[in-house]
Amino acid sequence: MEGVRKRILVLGGGFGGLAFVKAFDCPGVEITLIDKENHHLFQPLLYQVATAGLAAPDIAEPLRTLFSKRKEVQVLMDEVRDIDLEKSLVRTPHQSLSYDYLVIALGGRTNYFGKDDWEKHASGLKTLADAHRIRNEVLGAFEMAENLAEDNAERRRLMSAVVIGGGPTGVEMAGALAELTHRYFRRDFRRINPKQARVILVDVADRVLPMYSESLSASAKRQLEGLGVQVMTGKKVEDIQARKVVLEDFEIEAENIIWTAGVSANPVVEKLDTPKAKGGRLKVEPDCSLPGYANVFAIGDIAALEDAKGKQVPGVAPAAIQMAKHAAKLIQAEITRGRSQGEAAERESFVYRDKGQMATIGRSRAVASAMGREFSGFVAWFAWLAIHLVTLVGMRNRLSVFMKWIYKYVQNKPGARIIWRAAPGRVEVERTSDRLVL
Numbered sequence: 001m002e003g004v005r006k007r008i009l010v011l012g013g014g015f016g017g018l019a020f021v022k023a024f025d026c027p028g029v030e031i032t033l034i035d036k037e038n039h040h041l042f043q044p045l046l047y048q049v050a051t052a053g054l055a056a057p058d059i060a061e062p063l064r065t066l067f068s069k070r071k072e073v074q075v076l077m078d079e080v081r082d083i084d085l086e087k088s089l090v091r092t093p094h095q096s097l098s099y100d101y102l103v104i105a106l107g108g109r110t111n112y113f114g115k116d117d118w119e120k121h122a123s124g125l126k127t128l129a130d131a132h133r134i135r136n137e138v139l140g141a142f143e144m145a146e147n148l149a150e151d152n153a154e155r156r157r158l159m160s161a162v163v164i165g166g167g168p169t170g171v172e173m174a175g176a177l178a179e180l181t182h183r184y185f186r187r188d189f190r191r192i193n194p195k196q197a198r199v200i201l202v203d204v205a206d207r208v209l210p211m212y213s214e215s216l217s218a219s220a221k222r223q224l225e226g227l228g229v230q231v232m233t234g235k236k237v238e239d240i241q242a243r244k245v246v247l248e249d250f251e252i253e254a255e256n257i258i259w260t261a262g263v264s265a266n267p268v269v270e271k272l273d274t275p276k277a278k279g280g281r282l283k284v285e286p287d288c289s290l291p292g293y294a295n296v297f298a299i300g301d302i303a304a305l306e307d308a309k310g311k312q313v314p315g316v317a318p319a320a321i322q323m324a325k326h327a328a329k330l331i332q333a334e335i336t337r338g339r340s341q342g343e344a345a346e347r348e349s350f351v352y353r354d355k356g357q358m359a360t361i362g363r364s365r366a367v368a369s370a371m372g373r374e375f376s377g378f379v380a381w382f383a384w385l386a387i388h389l390v391t392l393v394g395m396r397n398r399l400s401v402f403m404k405w406i407y408k409y410v411q412n413k414p415g416a417r418i419i420w421r422a423a424p425g426r427v428e429v430e431r432t433s434d435r436l437v438l
């Protein structure tokens, strides 16, 4: 190894960034991991925070504690604002950081397809703040409905939710909302009947879960309808206004509107002068590096890649983890051999190993495909539970989620039915001269 210590900057502590740092094991190399949050977030269970099944700390783990034993790993809670590929610099409001290798794992954001004003009426589901917003608004709407027993139209609107987007997140969200309102609320109100609550799932495609086989899509639809979800496929959303979704031929009045229809790349990379794919994702070489910048890798949801077998790498957690391990292996090999940064063409290409896909719909309901076989109902649901429990980051989280799932299953009561409002402005991080103040 050369005398000067190499410096790797990892942007984002989500699935990709975390897996990279965990996989990179090369003494004498400095790793700096930057994330605007202080925690890694397990997004696949975010919908359960939104629907009061789990609390935020159950699905998040502080990044600093994850690497407290790795002295060469520095964790910074800071927001990446700019990446200067020519000068090999990353800028935040508080500092400029140089690098020998850069790993961009900043993920995506909710995409309203150019209709950004829809965001104020229809919450996305990407962050813990989104999940808390949805939970507060859903629980709050039922409290309001209980207070307005005389006004039927208003009560119907308050007890209605529309989920837009029939992909896995929309299906899971709609199923969990129906279960929350129809099953878990049913004994708790006196003036309203929560079984009359409406959950409507809307998608422009002609079936839910279009990335699954037709038979699994049909099974998912049946299972959703069994929970009381109204599935409206082949319906384009024309407009979203306050408490109203406008479709081509009619409108739906609903207090809660949730948007799960699209994801685009993190806007931080918009300014980068490198090739982009749909949704602003960074096109990468077969080794996951940026074209023309062999020392810069983009992994996970922010990257667009057709792998060495011609398969479009999907925006899912296993893909981000596999790309992270691939980049770690390449960089580690170059550093330990004392070579300067390699050429993308000389490096091993990334191959995505698809281990299957699954989506849960509610208690004992799910669909899954793996190892060339398809499953639905209880078997798929049980497999979903086991896989999510095992892959959740942090032993404390696994134990906590396991206990809460058992309690919910046996007692029919979700564990986090609290309307919670943060005190505004209390935890803003602000720079004054040379120190950070909280």
Ligand SMILES: Cc1cc2nc3c(=O)[nH]c(=O)nc-3n(C[C@H](O)[C@H](O)[C@H](O)COP(=O)(O)OP(=O)(O)OC[C@H]3O[C@@H](n4cnc5c(N)ncnc54)[C@H](O)[C@@H]3O)c2cc1C
Residues within 6 Å of the ligand: 011, 012, 013, 014, 015, 016, 017, 034, 035, 036, 037, 039, 040, 041, 043, 044, 045, 046, 047, 078, 079, 080, 081, 105, 106, 107, 108, 125, 126, 168, 169, 266, 268, 299, 300, 301, 302, 315, 316, 317, 318, 320
């Ligand atoms: C609701 C939901 C459910 C999902 N369910 C599943 C599922 O069941 N199975 C599955 O495989 N996949 C699922 N996914 C997709 C999966 O979560 C993503 O594919 C995966 O998170 C991508 O990993 P990543 O590292 O690219 O990005 P992320 O995990 O999103 O990580 C990006 C990180 O960058 C940080 N960051 C962003 N901007 C900045 C900035 N400017 N400065 C500093 N830090 C920043 C973020 O805080 C975050 O920690 C789901 C996604 C969502 C939103």
